[in-house]
Amino acid sequence: MENNKSAVEHHKYSERLTELEKRSVAAQQRQRNKKSAKAHIGNKIHGIKVKRYVSNGERVLKLVVLFSLILLLMLYIISPYSKVKNLEVNGNHDLTKAQVEKETKIYPGRFIWGVYLGRHQIINDVKKQNPQIKNLVIKVTGPQSLQLVIKENALLGTAVMNNDTYAVLANGQLQRTKTADNGIAYKRFDGHREALATTAGQLGKLKPAIRNGISSVSYQPTKEYPDRIIIYMRDGNTVYADLNTVGDKLAYYPAIAANMKDKGVIDLQVGAYSYSYDSKDK
Incomplete structure (x- = not known):
């Protein structure tokens, strides 16, 4: 137990x-x-x-x-390193580099950052102040380098209106000037500024090779042809045309002139035909 x-x-x-x-x-x-x-x-x-x-x-x-x-x-x-030292101007023909600098107010010594930041305003101002400048592009090409690319409204010649001399531009605008150049002489447009602007705008459409062959343009309207202009060519021919259509029709001038045996008149007012100065069938 x-x-x-x-x-x-x-x-x-x-x-x-x-x-x-x-x-x-x-x-x-x-x-x-x-x-x-x-x-x-x-x-x-x-x-x-x-x-x-x-x-x-x-x-x-x-x-x-x-x-x-x-x-x-x-x-x-x-610092001085932000100032423009090298300024290149391209695309200008009638305007000189000095004129471009004066119109744009862009020149060596100006602060490059100020130009670049205000480039849009500069472009707008210069196009308003000088109608000869059609477009402007501002490029920064280096720490101290700028490039201005200009596109011009070509200078076609001069016209005297109301005792004032005007430079006639390819876009039809007129710019008061003190000197006459060797371009097209616009005659008998006194008191017809609108007709002159239309004529210039039409001729501005032509290729330079044709445009440079024009010696002078005279505004000579008639009852039948109220917009008639007479163009005197440097090769000795005379062209009758309508100021509203001359830019399109005169483009065919080289081909028409090449088929003419003698110097004479080319009528582009209605259609297109030509005849020599001594022809009886006018």
Whole structure:
């Protein structure tokens, strides 16, 4: 009886001991887990700090670079290196480089950034002030270099109206001038400025080879042909034409003149036909 009792107590003691060992092992495991968690959190915090330092460093570097560029730009703007040193003018024929500089107010010594930033206003102003300038392109070709590309309204000749001399441009506009050139002489247009502008605009459509063959143009309307002009060619021929259509019809002048045996008249007012000066069939 006593042996059975002892065996039962021994079994209970063993179970109790096993339970205590399990608790001890669990406690030790929890302790290790806590340490591991703390170590993981510490590593994570360290990683976050490193990333933050790197990110801050990048921000600072970017700001330093940005402000350095701004500082360099400001120094360039106020320095002599931002002034125009080389100015190239292309596309001009009747206008000289000096005239282009005067009209555009762009010249060596002017700040290049001021010209570039205000280029649109400069172009608008110069086209209004001088109708001889049809278009203007301003290009920056270097730190101190500019290029002005001019497109002109060709100068066709001159006309005297009301005792004033006008340069006649290819777009039909008239520009007061003090000198006459060797281009087309426009005669008998006094008091007929609109007719002169229309005639000039038509002749401006012609190829230079044909246009340069014109010596003078005279406005001589009749009752039958109220818009008649008479064109005197440098080769000796005379052309009768309508000022509203002369630009299109005179384009065929070289072919018509080539088929003429003698110098004479080419009538382009209605259709197109020609006859020699000494012909009786006029």
